[in-house]
Amino acid sequence: MKNNVWKQLAFGAVAGFAGTVVIQSLLMAHQKVSPETMPPINRDPGEFMLSQAKRALPAKAQDRVPPKLEAASAKLLGLGYGVTFGAVYAVARPKTKRVVLEGALLGLAAWAAGYLGWLPGARLMKPIWKQKPAQVAIPIAEHALYGVATVAGYGWLKDHVKV
DSSP states (O other): OOOOHHHHHHHHHHHHHHHHHHHHHHHHHHHHHOGGGSOOBSSOHHHHHHHHHHHTSOHHHHHTSOHHHHHHHHHHHHHHHHHHHHHHHHHHOSSOSOHHHHHHHHHHHHHIIIIIIIHHHTTSBOOGGGSOHHHHHHHHHHHHHHHHHHHHHHHHHHHHOOO
16 A cells, blocks of 8 residues: 555544444443433533634624534534544554554543543533543443544555555
8 A cells, every 4th residue: 555644544534434433323322221321411512612613703604604504513523523533543553553452542542532631621521530430431432442443444444445
């Protein structure tokens, strides 16, 4: 495979998309099976980010954003988060050596960025030390599986898709 950063970015983004589908499926199952162990998020992070961006617009422009566009954009922000981590992984680690280890570490990094960083920083969630153990452990496992799916997908794309 020719070392091409754009190809790596594209493959990483596609793999991150696949990983995001995995984690979204896990989150839906988690919510259905054990809602009491969901992390205590006060507000949807996508909606929060969109409201922050909207506040930067002039008042007249804020009123012109269609509600359906707002709702769709908020959902797409979560997808963008997963795609971005996949793309960054692909550029930082073009040759995957240990799928499970590297995937788990990628998932842990994605979890840490949100759950230790910007979510409590934006007051969307209590810090993890104020949560129940299951509210911390289950999302770590879900993110690890996201990472493994992303890294495995990236490896598969590198090995099987010739561009």
